[in-house]
Amino acid sequence: MNRRTAEESKESIIEAAVKVFSEKGYSQTTIREVAREAGISVGGVYIYFKNKEGLYATLLKYLLKDFTDRTKETIKDMSDPADALYAFIAMNLKYARRYKGIIITEGRDRGFKSCLDVKKRFFKKQRKLIEDIIKTGMTSGKFKECNVKTAAMVIIGILRGFVFSLLIDSTALYSSGDCSNIILNGLLRRKE
Amino acid sequence: MNRRTAEESKESIIEAAVKVFSEKGYSQTTIREVAREAGISVGGVYIYFKNKEGLYATLLKYLLKDFTDRTKETIKDMSDPADALYAFIAMNLKYARRYKGIIITEGRDRGFKSCLDVKKRFFKKQRKLIEDIIKTGMTSGKFKECNVKTAAMVIIGILRGFVFSLLIDSTALYSSGDCSNIILNGLLRRKE
Amino acid sequence: MNRRTAEESKESIIEAAVKVFSEKGYSQTTIREVAREAGISVGGVYIYFKNKEGLYATLLKYLLKDFTDRTKETIKDMSDPADALYAFIAMNLKYARRYKGIIITEGRDRGFKSCLDVKKRFFKKQRKLIEDIIKTGMTSGKFKECNVKTAAMVIIGILRGFVFSLLIDSTALYSSGDCSNIILNGLLRRKE
Amino acid sequence: MNRRTAEESKESIIEAAVKVFSEKGYSQTTIREVAREAGISVGGVYIYFKNKEGLYATLLKYLLKDFTDRTKETIKDMSDPADALYAFIAMNLKYARRYKGIIITEGRDRGFKSCLDVKKRFFKKQRKLIEDIIKTGMTSGKFKECNVKTAAMVIIGILRGFVFSLLIDSTALYSSGDCSNIILNGLLRRKE
DNA sequence: TATGAATGAGGCTTCATTCAT
DNA sequence: CATGAATGAAGCCTCATTCAT
CATH class of the missing domain: 1.10.357.10 (Tetracycline Repressor, domain 2)
Known part of the structure; x- marks a missing residue:
């Protein structure tokens, strides 16, 4: 279904997160939007990051x-x-x-x-x-x-x-x- | 029940809001907390301010x-x-x-x-x-x-x-x- | 909208919880169902109880x-x-x-x-x-x-x-x- | 990659399931944990068992x-x-x-x-x-x-x-x- | 005016299950 | 057979806002 490797997925999430967090700040950013931007499901984000804070820290x-x-x-x-x-x-x-x-x-x-x-x-x-x-x-x-x-x-x-x-x-x-x-x-x- | 005039109430809300917003920032501040700090009810805040944004702008x-x-x-x-x-x-x-x-x-x-x-x-x-x-x-x-x-x-x-x-x-x-x-x-x- | 007093609401929630928890056990009971049974909104439950565990303990x-x-x-x-x-x-x-x-x-x-x-x-x-x-x-x-x-x-x-x-x-x-x-x-x- | 026969895999899953279900009960047990305990992948569990309920019944x-x-x-x-x-x-x-x-x-x-x-x-x-x-x-x-x-x-x-x-x-x-x-x-x- | 119970949308997170490899 | 990334429904909980009193 998805051709990306795990590494690619993780990177695309980080990139999406950089974009969205950068535009909206922490509170106004939703995981849903990051996921959409990264082309992955909501649950998919949680494969690579423990939670919103973890994603933010990594980013x-x-x-x-x-x-x-x-x-x-x-x-x-x-x-x-x-x-x-x-x-x-x-x-x-x-x-x-x-x-x-x-x-x-x-x-x-x-x-x-x-x-x-x-x-x-x-x-x-x-x-x-x-x-x-x-x-x-x-x-x-x-x-x-x-x-x-x-x-x-x-x-x-x-x-x-x-x-x-x-x-x-x-x-x-x-x-x-x-x-x-x-x-x-x-x-x-x-x-x- | 409450002896304050409208003006006093409004001012006490603003002062409470200054305090709370200042400590927590916009997103992390709840109307409930501002109300408590101001010694007024939640609904009371909405008598004097259209909404959270309006309160913030006034403040x-x-x-x-x-x-x-x-x-x-x-x-x-x-x-x-x-x-x-x-x-x-x-x-x-x-x-x-x-x-x-x-x-x-x-x-x-x-x-x-x-x-x-x-x-x-x-x-x-x-x-x-x-x-x-x-x-x-x-x-x-x-x-x-x-x-x-x-x-x-x-x-x-x-x-x-x-x-x-x-x-x-x-x-x-x-x-x-x-x-x-x-x-x-x-x-x-x-x-x- | 709702004529009940706070005490009545709390009691109706407890009663609903007794019923639902009793039928389904803890894990399978959802707050939504308790709320529906009690004739209150989901958020309403959280006015009276800190969380699911708290409701259960009270009950x-x-x-x-x-x-x-x-x-x-x-x-x-x-x-x-x-x-x-x-x-x-x-x-x-x-x-x-x-x-x-x-x-x-x-x-x-x-x-x-x-x-x-x-x-x-x-x-x-x-x-x-x-x-x-x-x-x-x-x-x-x-x-x-x-x-x-x-x-x-x-x-x-x-x-x-x-x-x-x-x-x-x-x-x-x-x-x-x-x-x-x-x-x-x-x-x-x-x-x- | 895995040397086990099908039968061995199935058995190791059951044993893992016995252990985990026994410790945590049905609701709190996740397929992921059973799989990890059995040394198999998540998908692997579904080769041998229709679903969580089926695994539980077999166990x-x-x-x-x-x-x-x-x-x-x-x-x-x-x-x-x-x-x-x-x-x-x-x-x-x-x-x-x-x-x-x-x-x-x-x-x-x-x-x-x-x-x-x-x-x-x-x-x-x-x-x-x-x-x-x-x-x-x-x-x-x-x-x-x-x-x-x-x-x-x-x-x-x-x-x-x-x-x-x-x-x-x-x-x-x-x-x-x-x-x-x-x-x-x-x-x-x-x-x- | 004032109250605070009530609402309900929406956010975060989990997890059984599927499926491309 | 086996893998594990991916999905998405569903659960818990919060909170701005409303409204009957």
Whole structure:
């Protein structure tokens, strides 16, 4: 009846879930809709995932790992920290647009330990990436001295904020360039 | 049986709703719980509000207006734009901590036109406030020349991001001071 | 729409539950059917009972208490222990016929601590009643010396067995008289 | 892939089913679990059995026949009816402990005509065995005169009750000896 | 206005059974 | 024969909303 292998089915469910959760958020996503989108029956979803939360956690892991990998790959060979930061930001904004419903998650998933852990680990990795960029910038003299950890958190905050803004306006907001520019230069006039 | 006036009842419902929605987010909040918190019956809520969405929209209006008013009041007499920006940021972070469940809202409320409009209007006002600060800074020569609108949006993004970060770590993150510092000075070393 | 008071509704649900559980046993009873039998909606059942298990536990308590009370009342004034034992047995068989599906419960409810506790307490009371009868009989010299506790348990076993037999044959089996006779006299011929 | 013959597979399924049904009862037993226990696939079960009910009926037949055979074998050469009755009771209690989940069956299987028939036939055989013992006892003058059929049913009831008691207390109850003693001697003091 | 019992649609999940391989 | 992915009906439970009092 169905020609797919188990692996294919599981993947199609994850992909469907990415799509639906991303559009609707956790609470508003129904298993039925994920199943329909994946071309499988409702019961079929439960062959591969323990329950809704388990599906969501798996999807998160899958998505965030993919994102981290791509980001690392992109940044890897950049020597100029400003370029790297720019690339990092661009990458984030791109992903954010696509997966806003997942990145920004609603209240309920605070209760899902499995999801929280995945996210925390992800954000730790992200912060590490930014911290490395900033450190490199400081070492090379291109960035000024600052508290690396704090700076990294602020930048992550900026990016998160972007995602949230998308949920409200959904139209293009500031571009990666504008964003990077402010982060790099600040608002204050240089005394020169 | 109940001594409250209609106005009092309505207000107590809104206050209860602020509390509960803020803690649990939209989907996880039940009318029953709001009613209990407000000391009114379930049916009573529907006397004052058409439905859950209507209650939420009203609450948003109430909360965001209150916030805008307070912010304006705080900033009003500050002459130094850096101070004003700092105050603005501090105010935001404080509110964010308190009302994270409402500020960050889940997928579903994208579907609530009434809510979206309220939020859009609020963010427009907020942006206006920041833009004014930046303009003042630029006029006075304290801030460098930049695209005011974009800068304002980026700052708002930073603040939104902070709220979201709260939902994940819930522990203190960066302080208002750290945040302001980066926004004002940027990461790049000044050539001097 | 519905003129019943809350108490009436709750009672009608319990009565419906007694009927349905008794006919079908726990697993095969659906909340929907209980609700229909009680003339209430499915959701209505959950106003009064936390869940299926809770409804079952309540029903058990209700039914078993009623039974214990009636039994005590019946036995109370009987001076002849043989008469009392006979009455006790008759009472049991009568109830058993009516509530076989509840008295004999299936595997699953072994997992319901709340139910088990109710049943254990019930059986303890029952045993106590029989033990008192036997003791009285022994004191008066009408019953021979024996291990009271064991004898009581055996008698309870006999009665339980009767219920179970009903589930298989459902037709009348042995009468209370036959049953009492064997318990009282045993099979062995008296040496005289 | 699988080296078993058809017969071996079928047997391993029955044995697995005996184990699982006995532990969990009919409703709580899933075909999946039986299959896993039997080391066969879910679909494999349906090769040998029409459906869950069919498997259960077969299992019953298998189990009860085995029991009847062993009981007959045990009793066969006993000349003293009291000894035989004692052996019969001991045998029953032993089996009951092991297969309580099957002996005591939940509501649903009342609907399974196939199962009912199997059980009825089994109980008829059991009763026949007891009746023979009692008759022998009466003929030899060891047992007093009584209604053989009724006495047999009461004894069966006692044994059934024992099984049910196990489901509630699960701890040891009365021993075969205690049980036999009461059945043989009754409670009433002999006038001597 | 106020109450809160009642409704019923809809969500999550399980599981006996089927069927393509 | 055997596999196990897939199906889909059905069960439990929740909750926004209504309405008789």
